[in-house]
Amino acid sequence: MSGRTRDCSDTLEPEMTPAEQAFLRDLIRRENFSGTHLEIGTAAGGSLCSMMSCFHDDARPRFVVVDRMNYFPRQKDIVCQNLEQHGLSPAAVDFRESSSATAFHAAAAQQERFDFMLIDACHKILAVMADLRWMRLLNVGGIACFHDYATKFPGVKLSVDRLLARYNNYEIVGQADSLLAIRKTAICRSGEISLADNAYGMAMVIPLTIERKLKKWNLRKSA
């Protein structure tokens, strides 16, 4: 359990800018998917509440949340409190309290499919590469959103850019600040994220670690 506190554990707000939140809500309302919605990485559930509130109670699709629930103390309780404060029942959410990798294997074994995904968990390159395997479970026509798609988070940026460059079954729907939305246009028979993609991720770990340490060091020097 992380002892670290996060602002969102007090504010219960999404860890997103106002422009990102508005973009996400507009997208969910416009697409109005009836299939399962998935959030990987929920923090205090701010974006979850915002997404679920886009639907009337009697027309809301299933929501699945995957999170290790150790982002701050009592994370799961706080997410449930947030849902209740929004008039949403925690029982309506299918919580999978595990790592994204473990949850992916279980979902793939059950041949689950999703219409909408918000991917916003660990931003390190190998973790994001692993998260991209969830794209195999996205329905054709479905949308995946990636938060922190920005040069400040090279693990997210490089992985998603590689997906878009190497898999031609995706098109960009739009972007607000660091929230990117892409649509799946066809099935990829070989399955998203190959051994070569993982090898690329591994090759980038050391350069990205050095870059991160240098940035920290420069910041400390200039403080």
Ligand SMILES: C[S@@+](CC[C@H](N)C(=O)[O-])C[C@H]1O[C@@H](n2cnc3c(N)ncnc32)[C@H](O)[C@@H]1O
């Ligand atoms: C940046 S926060 C998510 C913010 C949230 N989507 C929002 O908009 O408010 C990252 C979340 O991902 C979770 N997380 C990080 N790595 C994970 C992993 N490998 N598997 C599952 N959850 C993970 C953390 O516990 C945390 O709740």
